[in-house]
Amino acid sequence: MKLKICLGLLMLTLGGCSSLGVEPWQKQHFAREDMALNHEKLDLSLDDHIYFSKEGSSGGRAFAGGGCGCN
């Protein structure tokens, strides 16, 4: 049942999504390197490491991960 609800929600979301967006030739901004979601990936990974070591929550944007004896 839960699965069905989830799938239903997913489809609604996708349905909503299909009316969003732009045509392929209207994506010049998304071709910008500074618009990529992994732009400044080193800053993001360094920040993640700091916050992972200093706060009780981690992850969300990327994997919470393990591999640090700091928390």
Next chain:
Amino acid sequence: MQLTHKKNIAQALAIASCGLVNPVAEAATDDRFFSGWDIDAALMYYGEQDRVQAIEAIGDFQKQYDDESQLNLKVVFDSLTGASASGAVAQSQHQTFTRPSGDGQYIVGAGDTPLDDSFKDTRLQLSANWIEQLSLEWQSNIGVYGSREFDYTSLGVNGGIERSLNKDNTTLAISAAYTYDLLEPVGAKPVPLSAMAIRQDFISEQAFRQAFNLTRGDDSDDKQTLDLILGLTQIINANWLMQFNYGLSSVAGYLTDPYKILSVVDNSGTSQQYRYEHRPDSRLKHSLFALAKGVVAGDIVDISYRYNSDDWDINSHTFDGHYRHYFSDDFYGQLHLRYYLQSAAEFYQPFLLMGSILPEYASADYRIGEMTTYTFGIKFGHKLKGDHELSYRLEWYQQTPKNNGTALVGQLQQHELFPSLTAVIAQVSYSF
């Protein structure tokens, strides 16, 4: 540390945005292994006043093979020195603690927050990731990861698959990671909630050793983490895109911090003994993450919100944003703001009371207590000839732990049990 999932979505977006091949692809027609790499390097300094200082260096190497494949190698080295809060409370009299190894002690002055300065730590981390474009719509990635520090080893694998739909305006992603961590604490694992043996309480070194050994368990232990992320990235209009992630993380094994302790105080708030902390051996975490990123008059803006919740009762909200302004085509400035708010773990308590029954789990680690944190950062970057970029940033990080409602007894009222912490982060990066 962190395995990256975000890069894959970014890759998909690069594809969504500018057709069906990554723009980086141009570089790589040469077959030789050592040519055609895009390299990002960064050196970061992290410093807390009177506490931890760290240096972290990263090299990230990326190479495109044909139109479909991309290899990413990453090396991280970091070195940590200084002291961190042990969990014990400040007192009106000086306090003596046994080092985790049992060899020697350290003394904390009256009124000072007890810090443990036993460790200098050096860590090396290596990871490799392979991205394969399977078709116009499907993309997969697979990666391995390993890190080693003197008391900690971590190994992991991760993989994911992405599907683009709706003329590449929508990307669905699912990825999973498994991590195995091996802990070999200095002086072995402490017996949970056992009382710290202190040399001055014993008539001989031998008697002390005997008592200390009774607080020690196995030499090593492990923990396993399984992460799952479902992601949806959607282009909204010509200027904005949004990303939504749901993350599930299940950790099982030794989750206690072997170096953290709790003070046991009497009715006057005076420490009578110290006990080693004990945390549950599993933790199930959920996270929701939403990000909006866009172009506003040529500048780049992103704002994100993250909600974390887990079965230790730590709930947190994170608000984060960047604004990048281009002063010219090759010079930009960027602001970073972050606000973080967390509630305490159910077993968090700043100290134990003498005479009350010991709980099954207890930790005074302020990092799982109630707190808010703020980050303010500025960054400047120069685009140089041949697609090189030099950037530097400076950030201030302020942590303000709070009392989660514990009544402070006796002398504890006169001490700062929840001291704030300020850190400075300085970083230089170069891409070529």
Next chain:
Amino acid sequence: MKYLWITLLIFVSTVSTAAPSLDVMVADKQGQLVSLSEFKGKVVYVDFWASWCGPCRKSFPWMEQMHNQYQAQGLAVVAINLDTEPRFAEQFLKDLPASFSILYNPDGDIARQFDLQGMPSSFIFNRTGELVYQHVGFFNKQQKQYEQQLIDLLKE
């Protein structure tokens, strides 16, 4: 799960009523409208591109090569620029000079009529003006195949 796939399929297979055809008018650099049907009788390779599109940088040298090699045999390469501002296209063409026809459709109405799925997109018409092949993206590995398609059509 089945429904999910069906839904996904519906999204991918939504077919536009507009059809790619040579019966369209596109502006040249001077703003004069040119009908693509003028190229009828030739094998016409219609390419849609933009200055910001990475793979387009790879397709231009290839199109230039095809143009030089096969124009005598009746190949017409027509690259329609979709930049909103023509100055970006000019810079691109400075870097990657093209001796084939360059036309401009900043409004994107022609691109819409061709129902582009990605950038770049190419459409190959035979000598009688029928659409025979279409490609989305530009892949180094498929250059040979694209070329072979042109050769075969030129022989017809």
